[in-house]
Amino acid sequence: MYCSKCGEKLDENSKFCTKCGTPVTTAETKANNVVESFEKDPQLQDHWIKRVIAYIIDSIIINIATGILLAVALFPAFIANPFGYINVTSFPFASGIAAVIYFVVAETVYGTSIGKTFMMLKVVTVSGEKVTFEKAVIRNISKVYPVLLLLDVVGGVFATSDMRQKYSDQIANTKVV
Numbered sequence: 001m002y003c004s005k006c007g008e009k010l011d012e013n014s015k016f017c018t019k020c021g022t023p024v025t026t027a028e029t030k031a032n033n034v035v036e037s038f039e040k041d042p043q044l045q046d047h048w049i050k051r052v053i054a055y056i057i058d059s060i061i062i063n064i065a066t067g068i069l070l071a072v073a074l075f076p077a078f079i080a081n082p083f084g085y086i087n088v089t090s091f092p093f094a095s096g097i098a099a100v101i102y103f104v105v106a107e108t109v110y111g112t113s114i115g116k117t118f119m120m121l122k123v124v125t126v127s128g129e130k131v132t133f134e135k136a137v138i139r140n141i142s143k144v145y146p147v148l149l150l151l152d153v154v155g156g157v158f159a160t161s162d163m164r165q166k167y168s169d170q171i172a173n174t175k176v177v
């Protein structure tokens, strides 16, 4: 175990760094801090509720669009079996790729997405500028698979100082406002 501030090696049970006095943050205290922050900060709750609703709106649009695109691309199979033409294993993959493309294009061109527009949210760099293509790719790549996105969100809330940043937002230096 090492001090998060000065890097000094610490004993397993120490509560403070012996060199610089910084309190030792364990996973448990960190988790308590996160819960406490959410309880005490209605704006933080509000922020994440808005983002979840925006994501649900965008996901519905993406899934419908993916279904239509696949129906067109696999037209003979669609005619043969209108409800079974979409393979249950290929659809999540196709819609995951579609989601990454959709969010990267929307955020690079408009700085937002349809769902975020509904919730009056936009994506900017930490200094408040429009996101570039590269930053949009970094912050949206986890949307290829829901479990990755969840880890990105949870990781961000726990690992970054700003609990409004996903982990990938910290890497890309971006935020949703």
Ligand SMILES: [Zn+2]
Residues within 6 Å of the ligand: 003, 004, 005, 006, 007, 008, 017, 018, 019, 020, 021, 022
């Ligand atoms: Zn220290």
